[in-house]
Amino acid sequence: MVGPAYTAVAEKYPQDQNTVNMLSQKVINGGSGVWGAVPMAPHPAIPLADANKIVKYILTLNSKSPPANSK
Numbered sequence: 001m002v003g004p005a006y007t008a009v010a011e012k013y014p015q016d017q018n019t020v021n022m023l024s025q026k027v028i029n030g031g032s033g034v035w036g037a038v039p040m041a042p043h044p045a046i047p048l049a050d051a052n053k054i055v056k057y058i059l060t061l062n063s064k065s066p067p068a069n070s071k
Helices: 006-012 017-029 048-059
Strands: none
Touching: 006 048, 017 048
8 A cells, every 4th residue: 555645745734843853753653544544654763864854855845835945
C-alpha cells in the first residue's frame, strides 16, 4: 500500500516549525489514523535532523501556499 501523495500532505499541514516537529516524529515513530487505518511504518534509524529536512521539503510542495522566496 501507498500513503498519501506528498502534495496532499503539504496541503493538509501549515508550513511552521510545530508541524515540522510533529511530522518528523511521525516519520521516526510511525503513526496511524490521520490518512486512514493503515499505519505508517516507523523509521527509527533516520536521524531527527534528516527527518526535519524531509518534512520541510514535503511542506514546500503545497501549490496552494508556496513558500516565500528565501534569500
